[in-house]
Amino acid sequence: MPFFSFDILARGRGYFLKDKSTTTLFLFLSLSLFLFLLPVKVKKSLSEAIFSFTYAPFYSVANQIGELYDVHQVNRALNEKVTRLTLENSRLQEKERENERFRQVLGFKSESSYQLIPAEAVAAEPERFPSLIWINLGEKDGIRKGMPVINTDGLIGRVSEVLMGSSVVQLLYHPNCRVAALDTRSRVQGIVKSKGGIMLNLDNVPTEEDVKVGDEIYTSGFSKIFPEGLKIGQVLKVSPDKDPVFKIIILKPAVDFSRLEELFVIKF
């Protein structure tokens, strides 16, 4: 009997459990359906109320963590930028020191027999190939009419007008500009002048003289205006057949006349 009753109890418990599962299922399905059938307005307010104490606190924490992460990211980006700018700044400072050193070297050139006065081009003729430019030095700076003007590439021209605080420089392109020149390879002499355009001509060179393409042309020093040894340009073309007496020699100027910034006036 005890065994029997125990068996019944066990069976009863089993059935109860089975019923419990089914009852639970139907209970919660009914509850779900009840929630589903509620008016949307009620659903929304109910959801909002429960959301405020279930998810909202965590979202608040998550937002704060997100903000901290954003701040960290911005901080990292700014640090990178600061490092990059610091490096760039030190590089520019080094360039500035180098520039200053070059200016000093060029401005007070001890090896040169001429005194170089640093100047800056401040204006030019409003033409495609300007033949006159203005520099920032004048009579008060010791500039005199006829002084040659050069830059690091070579001869630019000569001072044609001197005012108190500025001067006019006649470039090699100017129709009135003549420069006594020589071929450094063959020592052939001639006169450099412009015939319009961006190239120069080396005139008065007899047809039998030895001038070749690629020869470098420098000032000869035979005129009293330009000292010797200033680079004028390079022979670009030699045409001996067109003229029976003189060669037609075209030069490419050593100086880029479209980029005249730092110049030097030669005092000699």
Add this chain to the structure above:
Amino acid sequence: MPIRNLNLSKAANTLFLILIVVLYQSLFSRLLTIHRISLDLPLLILVYVGLTRGPASGAIFGFIVGFLLDLYNPSFLGLGAFIKTCLGYLVGSFKDNLYLESNLSKGAVIFFSLLLNDLTYYFFSSGLNLSYVFFVFLNYSLLSGLYTALVGLIFLWFLQIGKANEITT
């Protein structure tokens, strides 16, 4: 007394799992979503509860999880709870009726549970729009199911290692 302790432990365990669901939904779900393929951790936990505790616990836990997820979409409040209650019960009924010793079969239960959940939820929430259901199913549900099943298998693997260590010690 031992039964009461067991029940208390079960309740605490359930609360802990609910807390994980809430924490995951609010903090980590976006982090673990790859190209809109999300890890359905609530469903994974629901399957775990169903398979370990049976249909009644599965149904209750399904209702709670479904209700918590429905809070994101109040217009359909109750729909997710209804589906997950059924799902919890269904998975729970496998506890004693299906050979689940193999991890692969558990992975398959997770995968198909997710597909069933998504199919029914999107079917009703889209207003019985089958093309939309198939679009979601093909583009997201399949991959999410694989992703969740894979994570579930890894989770089970760690659980087994933990149990094996307990036994040896």
